[in-house]
Amino acid sequence: MAYNWTSVTTPENFLSIPNANTGGWFWYTIIIVLFIILFMTLINYGWLVAILTSSFISLIASILTTYAQLTNFSLPLLFTGAILILILYIFTNSPGENT
Numbered sequence: 001m002a003y004n005w006t007s008v009t010t011p012e013n014f015l016s017i018p019n020a021n022t023g024g025w026f027w028y029t030i031i032i033v034l035f036i037i038l039f040m041t042l043i044n045y046g047w048l049v050a051i052l053t054s055s056f057i058s059l060i061a062s063i064l065t066t067y068a069q070l071t072n073f074s075l076p077l078l079f080t081g082a083i084l085i086l087i088l089y090i091f092t093n094s095p096g097e098n099t
Helices: 011-022 026-045 047-067 074-093
Strands: none
Touching: 011 026, 026 047, 026 074, 047 074
16 A cells, blocks of 8 residues: 655654554554563563553553554553552452451
């Protein structure tokens, strides 16, 4: 697919080209792949640490892409929900004063 490069005048136009060529899925895929790579890298520290850390870093990346209007709010909401659910899991299943 040929693209008219004469219309690329700003960085925002340049970053939106992959979304135009992939039906809007390029930046979603990049952030999900970032989450998977971070999760697989951090799994040695435990699954909870791996999910929380990779969710937080992916949340920051998804907020930046949402601010640049490359994705919508579904990715930040997904990672925020994952972080909140895991925090609730930690508080409800941790030994200590609650038992």
